[in-house]
Amino acid sequence: MAAVAEETKNGLDPMFDPVWFLNEEQIGLLARLREICETEIRPRARHNDATLTFPRESLEALGPDGFLGVMLPKEWGGLGQNHVFYAWVTETIARYGDASCAMCYVMHTGAVETLRLRQTDYFVENYLKKVKDGLIGTLSYSDPETGSHFWYPMASGARRVEGGFEVLKKASWTTSGGFADFYVCQTTSPDYGGDYSNLSVFLIDASQIQAEPQEWDALGLRGNQSGSLLVDWGFVPEQQLVGPIGDGAASNDESVDPNFLIGSSGVWSGIALGAIDIAISHTTRKTHKDVGLRVCDYPTIQDAVGEAIIETNSARAFTFSVAQALDKVTDDARRNPPVGELARADYLPFLWQIKFRAAKNVARVVDKMLHCTGGTGYKKKPLDIERYLRDGKAGWVMGPTNEVLRQFVGKTALLGYDSLDYWNQVVNTRAMENEIKKLGPEEKRKLAERLLGEADGSSNGGSPA
Ligand SMILES: Cc1cc2nc3c(=O)[nH]c(=O)nc-3n(C[C@H](O)[C@H](O)[C@H](O)COP(=O)(O)OP(=O)(O)OC[C@H]3O[C@@H](n4cnc5c(N)ncnc54)[C@H](O)[C@@H]3O)c2cc1C
DSSP: OOOOOOOOOSSSOGGGSOGGGSOHHHHHHHHHHHHHIIIIIHHHHHHHHHHTOOOHHHHHTTTTTTGGGTTSOGGGTSOOOOHHHHHHHHHHIIIIIOHHHHHHHHHHHHHHHHHHHTOOHHHHHHTGGGGGGTOOEEEEOOBTTTBTOTTOOTTOEEEEETTEEEEEEEEEEETTTTTOSEEEEEEEOTTOTTOTTOEEEEEEEGGGOEEOGGGOOOSSOGGGOOEEEEEEEEEEEGGGBOSSTTOHHHHIIIIIHHHHHHHHHHHHHHHHHHHHHHHHHHHTTOEETTTTEEGGGSHHHHHHHHHHHHHHHHHHHHHHHHHHHHHHHTTTTTOOOOTTOOSGGGGHHHHHHHHHHHHHHHHHHHHHHHHHHHHHHHSSTTTOHHHHHHHHTHHHHSSSOHHHHHHHHHHHHHHOGGGGOTTSOSOOHHHHHHHHHTOOHHHHHHHHHHHHHIIIIIOOOOOOO
């Protein structure tokens, strides 16, 4: 008679990895990455979390093997890999290394890829070829006045001066803020004239940045140091304009958003897998002597682990599948569309969905895996599952938030893409006329007088300049 295996397990069996998304070279690279995570990154994770320490050494450990330039050409020191592999890399760092480091890596890759989208010899020689040596970049988009609507930088601006620009960037959040070497920042364009869809992007060096890392303290991703940041009308030379003036919305849709949504979805699934690994390892070891059963022998635990695996793998497969679509239209991330054309952006409605799916899943899985590990998991040591729980909670609130994403998807499906109205420019005549119907004659007269005054030119766009 066959007996049920009694051996302990150290985590989820690799048979549950959808490796058919990878080629042989990628499987080898991921084995090396796992080694780096286990020897260089994971040993620092607990300390970085406890002391709010930026994971500089962990990020630098990714340099020599080329991971800091995961999609950059090999001749620049990169790995020349595709979007599927990128998602798998962020998942691996979050699962086997440190989720804070993984999030800094996502923002770094977003900055690097936005420079590559609008590449110039200057960007290639001074920035992109140096990432292998540990040059770290980040994205600074969110604005204190518009919260998670990071595409709407109301408090920031730029003006033309001789030889370049003066830039005001006020950011409410910037991962790696105060620790990165370069910042890809979005502001309104110098000639925006009240049109907030007229955005420009600037590459700003660390020397121009004022950050307040001492203010950073948060529930999770504590090492990612996403504090506020100020560039106070700093001079930015002409060659550090990223793409043409007014290109901000396009480069956001083509690079910043797709790369963030793919990479961060990988992070959320990586945290979920890490929590599943811990739960499997713990519950196959812990025995209740009174009943002679291990925790993993209870059907309720088996149900919870089974559901967590199924839901996480559906999030992963969805992410990898959308990443494959991006690979198809970019020749495996080797080709970028020129200014005026888009490739990845056509998949935004799917990219929104993968982030929603992965971020929703991780929040539930970390809860359930904590329950499986009981009071032992609730303590900080030795399991570390409470760190995975805190880190995973960032998924839902990071912009685009899950509330915004499900509304984007539902609204697009019901009312069409234009109804999203990112920059508050499309008039909802149905709502306006309905409200006006409620006004009495005197109120209508007052409103008409005010509108006529505004139409005569008494209003303006309110430039921060
Ligand atoms: C760990 C971490 C790292 C980050 N790193 C970066 C970074 O590197 N660069 C960067 O630019 N930003 C970064 N951010 C900022 C992030 O993208 C958001 O801008 C930020 O989380 C918004 O916080 P808030 O309090 O202003 O949220 P708010 O925008 O005030 O949101 C509050 C609530 O309102 C909801 N809400 C907002 N708009 C709508 C709407 N239209 N419809 C329905 N509900 C809505 C939200 O979903 C949320 O529930 C980071 C955030 C976190 C948590």
